[in-house]
Amino acid sequence: MRYDFKNIEAKWQEEWEKAGIFHASEDHTKPKFYGLVEFPYPSGAGMHVGHIKAYSGLEVVSRKRRMQGYNVLFPMGFDAYGLPTENSAIKFNTHPRILTDRNIEKFTSQLKRVGFSFDWTRVIDTTDEKYYKWTQWIFRKMFDKGLVFRATTLVNYCPNCKVVLSNEDSQGGKCDICHGDVVQKSKDVWYLRITEYADKLLEGLKKVDYLPNVKLQQENWIGRSEGAFADFKLTNCDESLRIYTTRCDTMFGVTFMVIAPEHPIIEKYADRINNIAELEAYKAECAKKTEFERTQLVKDKTGVRIDGIAAINPANGKEIPVYISDYVMMGYGTGAIMAVPAHDERDYDFAKKFGIDIIEVIKGGDISKEAYTGDGEMVNSEFLNGIKTKKEAIDKMLAYLSEKGIGEKGVQYKMKDWAFNRQRYWGEPIPIIHCEKCGMVGVPYEELPLRLPDMENFVPGEGGESPLAKVESFVNCTCPKCGAPAKRETDTMPQWAGSSWYFLRYCDAHNDEAFADQEKLKYWLPVDWYNGGMEHVTRHMIYSRFWHHFLYDIGEVPVDEPYAKRTAQGLILGPDGDKMSKSKGNVVDPNDVVDEYGADVLRIYILFMGDYGSATPWNDSSVKGCKRFLERIAGLTDIAKGTGATPKLESAFHKTIKKVSQDIEEMKFNTAIAAMMALVNDIYNVGTLTVDELKTLITLLNPFAPHITEEIWHVLGENTLLSVEAWPSYDEAKTVDSTVTIAVQICGKMRGTIDVPAGAEEDVAFDIIMKDEKLSSFFAGKNIVKKIYVKNKIFNIIAK
RNA sequence: GCGGCUGUGGCGAAAUUGGCAGACGCGCCAGACUUAGGAUCUGGUGUCUUCGACGUGGGGGUUCAAGUCCCUUCAGCCGCACCA
Numbered sequence: 001m002r003y004d005f006k007n008i009e010a011k012w013q014e015e016w017e018k019a020g021i022f023h024a025s026e027d028h029t030k031p032k033f034y035g036l037v038e039f040p041y042p043s044g045a046g047m048h049v050g051h052i053k054a055y056s057g058l059e060v061v062s063r064k065r066r067m068q069g070y071n072v073l074f075p076m077g078f079d080a081y082g083l084p085t086e087n088s089a090i091k092f093n094t095h096p097r098i099l100t101d102r103n104i105e106k107f108t109s110q111l112k113r114v115g116f117s118f119d120w121t122r123v124i125d126t127t128d129e130k131y132y133k134w135t136q137w138i139f140r141k142m143f144d145k146g147l148v149f150r151a152t153t154l155v156n157y158c159p160n161c162k163v164v165l166s167n168e169d170s171q172g173g174k175c176d177i178c179h180g181d182v183v184q185k186s187k188d189v190w191y192l193r194i195t196e197y198a199d200k201l202l203e204g205l206k207k208v209d210y211l212p213n214v215k216l217q218q219e220n221w222i223g224r225s226e227g228a229f230a231d232f233k234l235t236n237c238d239e240s241l242r243i244y245t246t247r248c249d250t251m252f253g254v255t256f257m258v259i260a261p262e263h264p265i266i267e268k269y270a271d272r273i274n275n276i277a278e279l280e281a282y283k284a285e286c287a288k289k290t291e292f293e294r295t296q297l298v299k300d301k302t303g304v305r306i307d308g309i310a311a312i313n314p315a316n317g318k319e320i321p322v323y324i325s326d327y328v329m330m331g332y333g334t335g336a337i338m339a340v341p342a343h344d345e346r347d348y349d350f351a352k353k354f355g356i357d358i359i360e361v362i363k364g365g366d367i368s369k370e371a372y373t374g375d376g377e378m379v380n381s382e383f384l385n386g387i388k389t390k391k392e393a394i395d396k397m398l399a400y401l402s403e404k405g406i407g408e409k410g411v412q413y414k415m416k417d418w419a420f421n422r423q424r425y426w427g428e429p430i431p432i433i434h435c436e437k438c439g440m441v442g443v444p445y446e447e448l449p450l451r452l453p454d455m456e457n458f459v460p461g462e463g464g465e466s467p468l469a470k471v472e473s474f475v476n477c478t479c480p481k482c483g484a485p486a487k488r489e490t491d492t493m494p495q496w497a498g499s500s501w502y503f504l505r506y507c508d509a510h511n512d513e514a515f516a517d518q519e520k521l522k523y524w525l526p527v528d529w530y531n532g533g534m535e536h537v538t539r540h541m542i543y544s545r546f547w548h549h550f551l552y553d554i555g556e557v558p559v560d561e562p563y564a565k566r567t568a569q570g571l572i573l574g575p576d577g578d579k580m581s582k583s584k585g586n587v588v589d590p591n592d593v594v595d596e597y598g599a600d601v602l603r604i605y606i607l608f609m610g611d612y613g614s615a616t617p618w619n620d621s622s623v624k625g626c627k628r629f630l631e632r633i634a635g636l637t638d639i640a641k642g643t644g645a646t647p648k649l650e651s652a653f654h655k656t657i658k659k660v661s662q663d664i665e666e667m668k669f670n671t672a673i674a675a676m677m678a679l680v681n682d683i684y685n686v687g688t689l690t691v692d693e694l695k696t697l698i699t700l701l702n703p704f705a706p707h708i709t710e711e712i713w714h715v716l717g718e719n720t721l722l723s724v725e726a727w728p729s730y731d732e733a734k735t736v737d738s739t740v741t742i743a744v745q746i747c748g749k750m751r752g753t754i755d756v757p758a759g760a761e762e763d764v765a766f767d768i769i770m771k772d773e774k775l776s777s778f779f780a781g782k783n784i785v786k787k788i789y790v791k792n793k794i795f796n797i798i799a800k
Numbered sequence: 801g802c803g804g805c806u807g808u809g810g811c812g813a814a815a816u817u818g819g820c821a822g823a824c825g826c827g828c829c830a831g832a833c834u835u836a837g838g839a840u841c842u843g844g845u846g847u848c849u850u851c852g853a854c855g856u857g858g859g860g861g862u863u864c865a866a867g868u869c870c871c872u873u874c875a876g877c878c879g880c881a882c883c884a
Contacts, residue, residue, distance in 0.1 A: 213805070225883070325882095328882080343872070346884075412883075502849080535879095537879095622825060670824080673825090674823065741820080
């Protein structure tokens, strides 16, 4: 038969939909498989080949699982709240609702064209009030449990545009829009107390099957560090300055202290500081820098000494100066450090610049040249002198601190609490009411969803407040507690909110009584296999694991870890090897490929182009090779005759079934396809195959190229749908050849090969070599010193 | 700076984990069928001074045997980034 993809792909997509074969069944007696891919943000640009790659991996796995008899949940949805839609809504003067609906429709039809086996009865849209009702519900539960709090913090603000900017939009301290100076402005921020779950999130990693680098990135993101808190007495005021350190063993080497420019102690004791104006000026200078800039200028340390207040080193009672410097952050530890220039590079740089003493307390380096951060014997440290290990010194110092009541063990995390509000329109309204008497009150559960009001002008307000602040009917309300007039919170949730629990909704997508039915959650959870991009491994995955752990703690979900397994696909690069981007003009549109070659070719090529986990450049002519392969598959219908097995092909078939079955599990789709290509080459070399064998081959190929294989199945006279036929099995005994070709080395050099019966003993193999004139000539007349024989692999003869 | 990953033909890549390096595909070369080929089919295709030698970024090592293990070095990509 000819390969006519244009006429068959739409036809089979319709048949599958009609038969509903990809709907996850409610039959909970069957074994389940929950495969999850990251739902897309439905941008106006439509699908990207990267989306296709991201979904194709678990698409193949899911199709295989169905054929293996699993009840498969392989859902799709849309993460539709967010800034890009809002911005283009402003630009084109259209409502984001309209744009979102239009984009979702576009994505849906594009996804369907590729033949993905998603369960389209469970589609979710995070901007649907039936969905975000439950996003708000979970937020309210967190609010009830004290995991939501409000604090004032510094944000990047452009006084010219009157807008709050992200770090990315304010690089170099200049506003990305007007290029004016950006300042740090304090602003009320809603936070979710994710830090409270830091240890649980870390612990949970021990029992899940994530790629090693995924785990590592999450661990680094959480950034747990163990150390100590210690109090340093200040002179000229009745207060101690609390610091955090991981190296309390070096305390005898402390020659100064540094605090963050924003440290509250400065304001508190302003009247005792002689150079307060200088300090204020420095602080103002720092405030101009964005966090980005501040962390970029690592080399040159700046700072100002506080004149009027000093500190006492609690280890040796010596008075030491206190500085303010922006290399100490208010957001980590206590915002104050003890500086040990001899053994910390940053402190060393600072001390050199400001001419501060450098006292060696650990032997092993040359502190006249640089800080020594390695291990060694303690010196100049009184009761620590002579100790040789860091651990022992730390323990001794900790004991000393606690005995004196001026310090204790402590833990710190790099992870910060999650800033949870945005001054934007296109997001879930935060269900909180501000009452003058009662304070912050949650919107009652029965009033959820708190609907996003319809607006025409949703440009952010002056001073960067949320567009919702302009909707009086939304803002003005009564306090649910006391009934007095009150005001609603007008900020909305960030993009990450809706995606933090979407995998739960898929289990029961249309439930109006709960976010999902408990029985269904019990059956489907955890997600068996989650695949997505590396870029979501920290934020999205950490956030959603946090929400899930919270729901587990309040008894709303049956398992603590949501994702049993996590893998990641690599990028598809442009044909030039660069990242695809509109500006470079190297973007490949999957629709063009489907138009020209068909969905099956697109799917095969994307999985064949290289290792699934690695970045691979697109190559137009390689796509043609995949088309040729499918044409050769279609051509097999012309030579397939009879039943049973073709002797010359039997072992090749069993080997291929084994290889493809295993490779899919390891996401080695490229070698699975290569194995099928090799089998097709074998078949054409033999010149014939049976109909049974062809059926086996197209069954193996079905998860990769479902349309053409479905068509062939029917051309061969079948009436069922191949997509739900049984996955082929293989006979291990038949994957083993009766004779194997092994390599023969003489003195370690490859000299040829011999055919031996599989598993042949050494003497049998050696006899064959002796009878081979060419091989035996290499050691004729020499002494055989040693024979190394590895069954079915190699024979190495050492002769002198 | 720290952490991770990667480095193999002209190109994308394989290599049962220490055992015939380059499977499979692209490209290229030759031939066939053709008025024609950017279609199809067949054969070939790591390099070189080609009965042999060399070859997995470079250098060194372990081993009968190294793409794979160890040491060292270089290059590229991706995270994190003054985390005390």
